[in-house]
Amino acid sequence: MRYLFFVSWLRAREKKIADRTDIDRMIGASILEESFKVLNDTDYAPFISNKNYEDIEDIIEEERGDLRRTFERLGLEKSASEFIFLKDDLILLSGYLKEKFFGKGEKKENALTKKYPEIIKEVEKRSFNSPEEIDDYIIEDYFQKAINFCRKIKEKEASGFLRNYWQKIKISKGNPEERDGVLVEMEDKIIEKSRECISGILPILSFFIKKRRAEYFIRTVFSAKRIGLNISETPDLINKKRTI
Numbered sequence: 001m002r003y004l005f006f007v008s009w010l011r012a013r014e015k016k017i018a019d020r021t022d023i024d025r026m027i028g029a030s031i032l033e034e035s036f037k038v039l040n041d042t043d044y045a046p047f048i049s050n051k052n053y054e055d056i057e058d059i060i061e062e063e064r065g066d067l068r069r070t071f072e073r074l075g076l077e078k079s080a081s082e083f084i085f086l087k088d089d090l091i092l093l094s095g096y097l098k099e100k101f102f103g104k105g106e107k108k109e110n111a112l113t114k115k116y117p118e119i120i121k122e123v124e125k126r127s128f129n130s131p132e133e134i135d136d137y138i139i140e141d142y143f144q145k146a147i148n149f150c151r152k153i154k155e156k157e158a159s160g161f162l163r164n165y166w167q168k169i170k171i172s173k174g175n176p177e178e179r180d181g182v183l184v185e186m187e188d189k190i191i192e193k194s195r196e197c198i199s200g201i202l203p204i205l206s207f208f209i210k211k212r213r214a215e216y217f218i219r220t221v222f223s224a225k226r227i228g229l230n231i232s233e234t235p236d237l238i239n240k241k242r243t244i
Contacts, residue, residue, distance in 0.1 A: 004199040006076060010207040016043035018214040026221045035225060056222050060215055083149045084204055087142055094138040097123050098131040132176050139169060150201065158201050
């Protein structure tokens with residue numbers, strides 16, 4: 001059965017993803033050092049030696065890179081690995097493009113700008129009028145690549161599921177709030193549907209959705225605490241689910 005081993009492996013690893021209990025402990029800690037110690041109980045534990053709360057971004061990136069390399073060592077085919085990390089790659093690329101053309105993101109040239117030159121050329125050619133239009137294009141590219149990959153590996157359920165939500169995304173074009181709501185709904189459904197699966201691509205996607213959300217929560221907690229913001233008085237910061 002396709003990806004049976006990887007689904008089992010990720011579900012075991014999923015137990016160490018920072019959850020609501022961990023986030024509440026980070027929020028409740030009186031000092032940043034105590035919040036940082038909570039990471040010892042998560043899947044970031046192997047990456048925090050000789051680091052502190054100022055190194056959160058480096059820790060997140062190091063863990064993500066290690067996961068990618070681990071997939072390669074375990075024998076996951078390259079096309080599947082690239083698909084699994086596709087959304088993460090495109091989110092980073094979107095930030096670069098928005099900064100390059102509108103000064104609305106993080107201009108950080110890296111391997112991604114070389115990996116997806118066709119996307120950069122297309123954005124240059126289309127002459128978008130706003131950062132939101134770049135997000136729309138990046139999301140469009142993601143769905144096209146994701147649907148094509150699922151078709152190629154004959155994941156009919158996943159392919160149909162993505163096509164259904166791609167149609168909803170098209171309807172919401174031009175309305176970022178509605179679009180993001182559709183993406184959050186899709187991610188929630190992937191997590192829900194993956195519980196019934198013992199193999200296939202949906203449980204793997206579910207793992208990475210949970211990882212992205214945990215990363216957002218961790219970044220939010222430490223960013224807020226650095227500037228002295230009381231998160232308990234602004235719950236929307238931590239309750240909001242993130243998409244692109």
